Amino acid sequence: MYQAGMETLLQLQTRLINSQLEVQKEEGYVEVESFSFNSGASPEELARLPKDTPKEIVHFLSVHNGARLYFTPDGGGGFELFSIDAILTYLPIWECPPGFIPIGAGPDGEWLVCESISEGDNRIWTGEFLTYEDPDFERLPFSFDKWLDYLIVAQGTMYWDWFR
Secondary structure: OOOHHHHHHHHHHHHOEOOEEEEEOHHHOEEEEEEEEOOOOOHHHHOOOOOOOOHHHHHHHHHOOOEEEEEOOOOOOOEEEOOHHHHHHHHHHOOOOOOEEEEEEOOOOOEEEEEEEEOOEEEEEEEOOOOOOOHHHHEOOOOHHHHHHHHHHOOOOOHHHOOO
């Protein structure tokens, strides 16, 4: 199964030097940022996920059971993509309704949650505290795969806020 986001992630990994990359962000800000990737989850670990977990997320977790992207050298900022253990931990804490799966956290602690719409369709929701009731503001028009692809192309910026 081809996934643009995973292909972009693999290409990003080939460009890293000692798990770091110099990136340029908004307003000319340039910094060396760090990345870390966990080993892939086993089939037994993947079986612990909720049954409606989107295939894109399952595939990501089979390659990297969690990752940290675009962190500053002091460990700040960046995105954490959750491991299976973290997903299962945050599922009740964030009070995710059925069909919603916590997948990570953004630079300022924003929640990243994936909604499974159908077997082949999903959407990312983001916010400081999600109500799961405001799709016009909280839900992004991107699947996990597109969200990840665009995040890497945008060099770790929260591109979805550019036009809000």
